[in-house]
Amino acid sequence: MGAPMARKKLRLLTSAATKLNDMKLDFRKERMLAVVAHPDDAELLCAGTLARARADGAAIGIAVLCNGDGGQPHKPIRNLAAVRRREMDAAARLLGAELFCGNISDGTLADDRASRLLLTEVYRQFRPSLVLAHAAADYHTDHRAAGALAEVASWFCASRGQKTKSPPLSAAPALWWMDTVNMSGFEPGFYVDVSGFMPLKEKMLACHRSQMARSSDSSFSPLPELMRLQARARGTQAGVGAAEAFRAHLAFKRARAW
Ligand SMILES: [Zn+2]
Numbered sequence: 597m598g599a600p601m602a603r604k605k606l607r608l609l610t611s612a613a614t615k616l617n618d619m620k621l622d623f624r625k626e627r628m629l630a631v632v633a634h635p636d637d638a639e640l641l642c643a644g645t646l647a648r649a650r651a652d653g654a655a656i657g658i659a660v661l662c663n664g665d666g667g668q669p670h671k672p673i674r675n676l677a678a679v680r681r682r683e684m685d686a687a688a689r690l691l692g693a694e695l696f697c698g699n700i701s702d703g704t705l706a707d708d709r710a711s712r713l714l715l716t717e718v719y720r721q722f723r724p725s726l727v728l729a730h731a732a733a734d735y736h737t738d739h740r741a742a743g744a745l746a747e748v749a750s751w752f753c754a755s756r757g758q759k760t761k762s763p764p765l766s767a768a769p770a771l772w773w774m775d776t777v778n779m780s781g782f783e784p785g786f787y788v789d790v791s792g793f794m795p796l797k798e799k800m801l802a803c804h805r806s807q808m809a810r811s812s813d814s815s816f817s818p819l820p821e822l823m824r825l826q827a828r829a830r831g832t833q834a835g836v837g838a839a840e841a842f843r844a845h846l847a848f849k850r851a852r853a854w
Pocket residue numbers: 633634637736739
């Protein structure tokens with residue numbers, strides 16, 4: 597190889613390396629749907645990523661399957677499900693997200709036929725390109741059921757054999773497993789830098805006032821502290837100020853090249 601050719605090759609390699617260093621997921625064309633069990637789960641586990649995608653120009657949806665009626669503070673709140681619905685609405689408005697509520701009682705969510713079709717219809721209405729779902733190792737039975745349902749619906753939504761009110765989608769969405777609450781038993785596959793979106797994540801969590809009222813319960817972890825610690829720990833692992841961790845679901849037709 598002559599000297600000019602070698603120099604040209606070096607320039608090409610250097611420019612590819614610079615591009616790699618600048619590499620950042622761009623969510624502009626996504627329709628991102630978080631499928632969560634309870635009203636404040638999205639805030640804890642993926643609100644920074646949703647906010648970053650929204651800032652890129654993506655369409656954002658949050659499907660909350662349970663109504664939060666089991667999350668009573670020490671001094672019980674009357675009509676808790678209605679109160680939590682208002683709190684969810686306020687948080688979703690801050691984000692600019694479309695909200696879907698399954699209205700299923702806390703502690704009763706299961707991967708059954710009715711819930712599968714309910715969530716499949718949500719997918720067909722929102723038309724996600726990317727779904728965020730609870731990981732199989734998460735601590736709460738509703739989280740595990742919500743994760744299983746999100747996975748089933750990611751296949752059913754594009755299947756003509758599964759009939760709901762709306763027509764099937766032309767393609768199944770990609771699916772990312774979210775970190776677990778307190779990071780227990782979750783090995784991250786990759787991280788999303790949410791350093792710039794922590795103030796919004798905090799504000800969204802603060803909408804869930806009925807849950808903040810549980811801070812004095814000895815059996816309940818203060819949520820803002822839990823959220824900050826987790827975002828900072830994941831950020832430290834990834835070399836940024838704050839991050840959310842995920843793993844890609846690599847099943848047939850749910851895997852994608854990024
Ligand atoms: Zn939850």
